Amino acid sequence: MFVSWRWISQWVDTSGVDPVAFAGRFTCTVAEIDHVIQVGPGLENVLVADVIGVEDHPNADKLHIATVDLGGRTERVVCGAPDLRLGMRVPFVPPGVTLPSGITVREGEVRGVRSPGMLASEADLGLSEDHTGLLSLDGCTAPAGTPLLDAVEVSDTLYEVDNKSITHRPDLWGQYGMAREVAAMLDKPLQPLDLAVTLGQGMPVDLQVQAPDLCPRYLCARIEDVTLAPAPVDLRLRLRRLGVRPISNVVDATNLVMLETGNPLHAFDARFLHGQTIRVRRATPGETLRTLDGSDRVLTANDCVIADADRPVALAGVMGGEESEIRPDTRTVVLEAAAFDAATIRKTAMRLGMRTESSARFEKSLDPALAATAARRFLGLLLQVSPGARITSGLADVGPFGSQPPAPIRIATTSTYLRGRLGVSPAEMADAWIDHCLQALEFQVDRQGDAVTVTVPGFRATRDIRLAEDLVEELGRHYGYQRIVSKAPLIPSRPPELPPLRRLERDVRAILVQRAGLTEALLYGFDDEKQRTRLGLHEPTADGGDLPRLGLRNAISSEMSRLRRNLAPNLISAIERNLLTGDGRQASKKGFQVGMFEIGRVFVPVPDRTLAPHEQAAVDRGVPALLDDPTAAATYLGRMSPEMRLGVTEAAARATPLPWQPIRLGLVLAERLGGGADGAKTAIPPQEVTERLFRTVVGALEAVAEAAGLGGLTVTRGDLSQPLDLLRLPVAAPDLGATWLHPRRHGLIRSGDRVLGVVSALHPAVRQRLDVPAEVVLAELDLGALLQGERLVVRGGAPPTHPAVTQDFTLRRPRTDRVADLAAALRQVAVAVLPGSVEAVQYLYGLDDATGANPERALTFRVTCRAADRTIGSDEIARLVDKVSARFGVQAAPGDA
Amino acid sequence: MNQATPSWRAELHALTQDWLQRIALAADLAGLRELEVASVGKKGDVTALMRRVGTLPPEERRDYGAAAGDVRTQVDQALADRKTALEQAILDAELADDTFDETVPGLLPKRGHPHPLSLVQAEIESVFSSMGFHVLDYPEVESEFDNFEALNIPSWHPARDMQDTFWLQDGHLLRTHTSSGQVRAMQTFAPPFRAVFPGKVYRYEATDASHEHTFHQVEGLLVDRHVSVAHLLDSMRTLLSAILKTDVTVRLRPGYFPFVEPGFELDIQCRVCGGKGCSVCKQSGWLELLPCGLVHPHVLRAGGLDPEEWQGWAFGLGLSRLVMMRFGVPDVRLLLSGDTRFLTQF
Known part of the structure; x- marks a missing residue:
C-alpha cells in the first residue's frame, strides 16, 4: 500500500513539512513504512514536446526520426517507440541529463543520424516499469517547452506502507484515511470530500440483495452516453505512482476512487446484464463464472456472486466477470458500490487463490457507509473524465444497512482509566488534550468531568475499536509512546518457580556436556519417513502393526507427515550423517567417535482404551x-x-484430550569401524568396542540419575518381545519393541522396580543399513519418570572410626554369567561371613581372551568391609576368602588383605 | 703413665676408621640406613663395643668406656652428616633436572557442546528468574482454544492466516507461538505473577536461510493491578539491556496482534550505527526486535481474570533469531540440523 503525499496534501495543509523527515513519526504513530520513495528528482530538465514531424529512419526499419517543437526551437531526434505519431505530446530529454532510471542521454548518432536528445517512456523516467511506448502527455495544456515537472502531476513523495501493519485498520486502505491521520498529527483541519453530484431518477436496474448476511449494502447507478477514452494525463500518472496500470477513463475512475476512499467499485457494461437485472446471492454449488483474468471459476454456496437474470456476472468483492467488463465500445455503465461480509470474501479469495486489491480491502471489514461516499465520488469523477456522460438513474441503495443502520458504538470510560493504562499523569495528558485528539480522529466525545463517553465513527467501528483499551492505543500513539516516562512495576516479590522437570533438564544437559563430553542436538518434532524406511526404523505392535503416531492434515511433504513418538529415529539419522562427515574437528575414520544427545518432546496419541489412573493424570x-x-x-x-x-x-x-507429550532424553554414541567394504559392515563389531560404548552410555546415565537425586540405576536385559507390565512403566516410556533395539545387547534402565527407559546397541539389521561401518549404542528415557524414581536420602554422618579392609577376588566364570549377578552372589557370601560390615562389592575389570574361543572369562571384584566397633582382623578376612573359594572355587587375589 | 697401649685402642681406632670410611662411601639413603643398623643399631658393631666393657680389667674400664663412647659419637655424627649430604644431593638433583615437560595436554576428558539455543535460553531464563519471573513449560501440540480462541483470534479472524498452522488429524494443532501458554498460566497462578515460557513453535511455511517451519520463542507475561505502557517500557528496557548485555534504547510503535491492546512493535536503536542509519538497520536507525503490548481484556477473561481488576503486559521474543544475531549464524536451518560440524563450535 502506497501513500501519496501529493494526494493527501489536497485535503491537509502540509506546507512546511518535510515528508522524508516526517516518515519516522508516521511509522511510530500510524503504520510501518518500508520505504520512502521520491519521484521527481532527476527529471528537472525534462521538457514537454509536441511531435510536429515523423519520418522514416533512412538506415533502420524500426526507427523513426521525430521533429519536435520545444517552444521556440525544434529538434530532430531518433525514436524507436512503436506508438510515435504526429501531433502527440511527449517528454523530451536533452543531452547530458541522467535520468532516475540510470540512463544518461548523450548527443550522438543513431545509425548515422544525429540525435540531440531522447523521447522518453515511463520506464526511462522511472515512473513505472512500462517501456513499451512513449509516455503520452496528450491532454496536457502547458505550452511546448514547459518543464515536465511544472506541466503535469509527476513529483511526489510516496510512503510504501507494510500491509501487515494495517490489517486491523480498514480505514487506512484509502488515501483519505491516511490523510485523516496526518491531519491529526499536524493538528490541521481535514478538508471534506466533495460528494456533490446531480443524480437522475428511478432504479438503474431491477435490483435485489438476496443474501443480506453476505452483503449489508449494495448501491447502484446507471450512466449513459459514456465515451471510452484514456483518462487525463495527471490521473494516469497518479494511478501509475500508486502501482495501478491505467486502462480507460471508466476503469481508471473506479480504481482512483478505490485508492482514494478504500472502497472497491465495479463497473458493468449494461449491454451484458441480462434482463437489466442484478441479484446479490449465494452461488449455487457447481455454478461457473469466467472472471476477467480469463479463468473459469467453479463456485460453492459459500461464495457470494453478483448475478443478472440468468447467471453470475461477478464474483462479489473479488473480481468481475469477463463478459460484462467495460469495453472500448461501452456506452452505458452500471456502477456497483457495495459492502460485503469480510469473512466470505476472505474465504472465497483464499479458496480460489485470487487475492486482489478488492478482496484485500473487503476482507478488512469496510464500513458500509463508505460505499455511498465511493459511489458519489465515482459519479462526480466520471462526468469529468467522460464529457457528455449522463447519470440516468437515482443512486439505488439496497440491503439491511440502509434500512436498519447499526447503532453506533459508544464507549464509556474515564480519563483516569485512559491515562492509567498509558502510565501518564493529568499534568502530562490533560482532559482537553484527550478530547481534542479523539475529535481530530472523528470520534464524538461527550465529557462529564472525569467520565467520558466516546462515540466511534463508522469507519473505525466495524472491527477495530470496541473497548476503552482501543482508545488507549489511539491516545498513546498520537501522544507519542516515546514521551511516556517509564516506571518500574510494583509487584509483590515472591521467589519464582522453576518446575522440577525444567531444573532437571538443565542439570542433565550440564552433566552430559561437561562430564560425558556429548554434543547437544535439537532436532525436528517430525519423523523423517524416508530415513525410517531406508533404515527400517519403526515401532511395531505385538500383532505386527505399527504403533500410532500423530499425523498432520497439512504436511509440508509426505516425508514429514507424522510427529515422532520416540527420539531415537531422528538421532540415528543424525549420527549417521555425522559419522560420514566428521565433527568439524576430526575427520571420520576408523576409531572416530561421535556422541550426541537431545532433550525434547515426543508425541504419543492417547489410546482409545480406558486409561489407567496414572495415565489419566497425564492427560491435559x-x-x-x-x-x-x-x-x-x-x-x-x-x-x-x-x-x-x-x-x-x-x-x-x-475439545478432546491433548496427546501425551513427555520430555525424553535420547542419547547416542557411535564409533566408526574399519574399512568401507560390506564385509566390515556385516561383521559383528568387536566386543571391546560395543562394551566400551555401552559402558560410556551407562556411565552417562548414572551421572544423570545422580543429578536427579536417585539412589542408583540398574541395567538388566529384558525380553523385548513381551509387553511389560504397563503400570511399571511411566505413561510414555520409549517403545521397547522398536526395531532399532538389539534383543541381546540392551538393558532396561530401572530405578527400583520402575522402568525409566532402555539402553541398547543398534540392532544389527539397522546397523548394516547405515552408509558407514560403525557400532552405535543409544539410550532413551523419560525425564519425568526420572523425577519419580527412588530418591537418595543424603545424610551428613560423622566419619567412621575404624578403617575399612578390602579384599579382591578374581573369578573365572562362563561368559554368559552377568557381572551384576556375580556381584550379588559375592555380596551374599560376604554378608553371611561379616554381617553388617559389608560396605561395597565392586566390579573392577574383566579379562577375556581376544579370540573368543575360551568359553570363560576372568572377572575381578573388590569387597570392602568395615565394622563400626572394631578393626576387621585378618582372621575374619581369611574366613571370607575360604567361603568365597568354597562357593566359587577360586583363590583370593594376592596381596590385599 | 702406661707404657703399653692396650690392644683395644688400636682395635677401636681401626673400627672407627672403617665405619667412617664406609659411611662416607654410602651411595644413597637406603644404603646409609643399612650402615646405620649395622653400626649403631641394636645388634650393630658399635653398639656391641659398649657391651664389652665388662670383659676388661677394672682399671681399664673407665678409659675403655670413654673411648667406646667417643667411637659412638663419631659414627653418629658421620651418619648424620652423610644423611644431610645425601638429602641435599637429592634436592639438588631434582632442582637441577630439566627434563619435565609442562606442555603435555591436560588429562580431564574433553567437554561436549551445549546447543546454542540452550545457551541463550538458559541466559534468558536466568535473567528473568532473577527478576522474579516463573520459568514455565507448555505443550507443543495445542488445542485450538489455547492457541487461537483464548487469544482473541476466533475462527473467522484474518490473523489466523498470518500464522500458517500445522493441523493434526486429531483436530489439535502445533502451536504457532508460545503465546498459547498465556491463558494456561493465568489459569494456574493467582495474580499478581510474572512468567516466561520458552519453547519450540511451528509454522506451516517453506524454509530458506531465514525461514524455518520449526523455531524457538520465549513468551513473557506479567499480570498485576494498574499495569500501564509506562511499566511495559521499563520492563522491556531493563530486561533487554540484561539480555543484550548493554544499555539499549527502545521505542514502541503501533503493531497489531489480536491478543494485546494496545499492541506494539518494539524496536531497539541500532547498535551498529548508534541510530544514525546504516546497512544493518536499512538506514532507519532502528531494528525491529519483538512484538509486545498490554494483554487484551478478552484474553484476561479467557484466563479467568477480571480485567477491571487485573491487567498485564506480554511479549514474544524470537529465540532462534536472537541466537543468529548473537553468534552470526548465517542460516536458521543450521540450528536444527543436528550437524556436529556446526554444533561443536559452541
Whole structure:
C-alpha cells in the first residue's frame, strides 16, 4: 500500500513539512513504512514536446526520426517507440541529463543520424516499469517547452506502507484515511470530500440483495452516453505512482476512487446484464463464472456472486466477470458500490487463490457507509473524465444497512482509566488534550468531568475499536509512546518457580556436556519417513502393526507427515550423517567417535482404551476441565461477551484430550569401524568396542540419575518381545519393541522396580543399513519418570572410626554369567561371613581372551568391609576368602588383605 | 703413665676408621640406613663395643668406656652428616633436572557442546528468574482454544492466516507461538505473577536461510493491578539491556496482534550505527526486535481474570533469531540440523 503525499496534501495543509523527515513519526504513530520513495528528482530538465514531424529512419526499419517543437526551437531526434505519431505530446530529454532510471542521454548518432536528445517512456523516467511506448502527455495544456515537472502531476513523495501493519485498520486502505491521520498529527483541519453530484431518477436496474448476511449494502447507478477514452494525463500518472496500470477513463475512475476512499467499485457494461437485472446471492454449488483474468471459476454456496437474470456476472468483492467488463465500445455503465461480509470474501479469495486489491480491502471489514461516499465520488469523477456522460438513474441503495443502520458504538470510560493504562499523569495528558485528539480522529466525545463517553465513527467501528483499551492505543500513539516516562512495576516479590522437570533438564544437559563430553542436538518434532524406511526404523505392535503416531492434515511433504513418538529415529539419522562427515574437528575414520544427545518432546496419541489412573493424570483436558465446577464456570463465563462465551463453550465441547507429550532424553554414541567394504559392515563389531560404548552410555546415565537425586540405576536385559507390565512403566516410556533395539545387547534402565527407559546397541539389521561401518549404542528415557524414581536420602554422618579392609577376588566364570549377578552372589557370601560390615562389592575389570574361543572369562571384584566397633582382623578376612573359594572355587587375589 | 697401649685402642681406632670410611662411601639413603643398623643399631658393631666393657680389667674400664663412647659419637655424627649430604644431593638433583615437560595436554576428558539455543535460553531464563519471573513449560501440540480462541483470534479472524498452522488429524494443532501458554498460566497462578515460557513453535511455511517451519520463542507475561505502557517500557528496557548485555534504547510503535491492546512493535536503536542509519538497520536507525503490548481484556477473561481488576503486559521474543544475531549464524536451518560440524563450535 502506497501513500501519496501529493494526494493527501489536497485535503491537509502540509506546507512546511518535510515528508522524508516526517516518515519516522508516521511509522511510530500510524503504520510501518518500508520505504520512502521520491519521484521527481532527476527529471528537472525534462521538457514537454509536441511531435510536429515523423519520418522514416533512412538506415533502420524500426526507427523513426521525430521533429519536435520545444517552444521556440525544434529538434530532430531518433525514436524507436512503436506508438510515435504526429501531433502527440511527449517528454523530451536533452543531452547530458541522467535520468532516475540510470540512463544518461548523450548527443550522438543513431545509425548515422544525429540525435540531440531522447523521447522518453515511463520506464526511462522511472515512473513505472512500462517501456513499451512513449509516455503520452496528450491532454496536457502547458505550452511546448514547459518543464515536465511544472506541466503535469509527476513529483511526489510516496510512503510504501507494510500491509501487515494495517490489517486491523480498514480505514487506512484509502488515501483519505491516511490523510485523516496526518491531519491529526499536524493538528490541521481535514478538508471534506466533495460528494456533490446531480443524480437522475428511478432504479438503474431491477435490483435485489438476496443474501443480506453476505452483503449489508449494495448501491447502484446507471450512466449513459459514456465515451471510452484514456483518462487525463495527471490521473494516469497518479494511478501509475500508486502501482495501478491505467486502462480507460471508466476503469481508471473506479480504481482512483478505490485508492482514494478504500472502497472497491465495479463497473458493468449494461449491454451484458441480462434482463437489466442484478441479484446479490449465494452461488449455487457447481455454478461457473469466467472472471476477467480469463479463468473459469467453479463456485460453492459459500461464495457470494453478483448475478443478472440468468447467471453470475461477478464474483462479489473479488473480481468481475469477463463478459460484462467495460469495453472500448461501452456506452452505458452500471456502477456497483457495495459492502460485503469480510469473512466470505476472505474465504472465497483464499479458496480460489485470487487475492486482489478488492478482496484485500473487503476482507478488512469496510464500513458500509463508505460505499455511498465511493459511489458519489465515482459519479462526480466520471462526468469529468467522460464529457457528455449522463447519470440516468437515482443512486439505488439496497440491503439491511440502509434500512436498519447499526447503532453506533459508544464507549464509556474515564480519563483516569485512559491515562492509567498509558502510565501518564493529568499534568502530562490533560482532559482537553484527550478530547481534542479523539475529535481530530472523528470520534464524538461527550465529557462529564472525569467520565467520558466516546462515540466511534463508522469507519473505525466495524472491527477495530470496541473497548476503552482501543482508545488507549489511539491516545498513546498520537501522544507519542516515546514521551511516556517509564516506571518500574510494583509487584509483590515472591521467589519464582522453576518446575522440577525444567531444573532437571538443565542439570542433565550440564552433566552430559561437561562430564560425558556429548554434543547437544535439537532436532525436528517430525519423523523423517524416508530415513525410517531406508533404515527400517519403526515401532511395531505385538500383532505386527505399527504403533500410532500423530499425523498432520497439512504436511509440508509426505516425508514429514507424522510427529515422532520416540527420539531415537531422528538421532540415528543424525549420527549417521555425522559419522560420514566428521565433527568439524576430526575427520571420520576408523576409531572416530561421535556422541550426541537431545532433550525434547515426543508425541504419543492417547489410546482409545480406558486409561489407567496414572495415565489419566497425564492427560491435559484443557478447556472442559475449566467448566467442570458450575459455580466457577458461571463466574468464568459471566465475564465474557455473549460472542466470546459462545466461542469458549463451543471450543470446550469440541475439545478432546491433548496427546501425551513427555520430555525424553535420547542419547547416542557411535564409533566408526574399519574399512568401507560390506564385509566390515556385516561383521559383528568387536566386543571391546560395543562394551566400551555401552559402558560410556551407562556411565552417562548414572551421572544423570545422580543429578536427579536417585539412589542408583540398574541395567538388566529384558525380553523385548513381551509387553511389560504397563503400570511399571511411566505413561510414555520409549517403545521397547522398536526395531532399532538389539534383543541381546540392551538393558532396561530401572530405578527400583520402575522402568525409566532402555539402553541398547543398534540392532544389527539397522546397523548394516547405515552408509558407514560403525557400532552405535543409544539410550532413551523419560525425564519425568526420572523425577519419580527412588530418591537418595543424603545424610551428613560423622566419619567412621575404624578403617575399612578390602579384599579382591578374581573369578573365572562362563561368559554368559552377568557381572551384576556375580556381584550379588559375592555380596551374599560376604554378608553371611561379616554381617553388617559389608560396605561395597565392586566390579573392577574383566579379562577375556581376544579370540573368543575360551568359553570363560576372568572377572575381578573388590569387597570392602568395615565394622563400626572394631578393626576387621585378618582372621575374619581369611574366613571370607575360604567361603568365597568354597562357593566359587577360586583363590583370593594376592596381596590385599 | 702406661707404657703399653692396650690392644683395644688400636682395635677401636681401626673400627672407627672403617665405619667412617664406609659411611662416607654410602651411595644413597637406603644404603646409609643399612650402615646405620649395622653400626649403631641394636645388634650393630658399635653398639656391641659398649657391651664389652665388662670383659676388661677394672682399671681399664673407665678409659675403655670413654673411648667406646667417643667411637659412638663419631659414627653418629658421620651418619648424620652423610644423611644431610645425601638429602641435599637429592634436592639438588631434582632442582637441577630439566627434563619435565609442562606442555603435555591436560588429562580431564574433553567437554561436549551445549546447543546454542540452550545457551541463550538458559541466559534468558536466568535473567528473568532473577527478576522474579516463573520459568514455565507448555505443550507443543495445542488445542485450538489455547492457541487461537483464548487469544482473541476466533475462527473467522484474518490473523489466523498470518500464522500458517500445522493441523493434526486429531483436530489439535502445533502451536504457532508460545503465546498459547498465556491463558494456561493465568489459569494456574493467582495474580499478581510474572512468567516466561520458552519453547519450540511451528509454522506451516517453506524454509530458506531465514525461514524455518520449526523455531524457538520465549513468551513473557506479567499480570498485576494498574499495569500501564509506562511499566511495559521499563520492563522491556531493563530486561533487554540484561539480555543484550548493554544499555539499549527502545521505542514502541503501533503493531497489531489480536491478543494485546494496545499492541506494539518494539524496536531497539541500532547498535551498529548508534541510530544514525546504516546497512544493518536499512538506514532507519532502528531494528525491529519483538512484538509486545498490554494483554487484551478478552484474553484476561479467557484466563479467568477480571480485567477491571487485573491487567498485564506480554511479549514474544524470537529465540532462534536472537541466537543468529548473537553468534552470526548465517542460516536458521543450521540450528536444527543436528550437524556436529556446526554444533561443536559452541
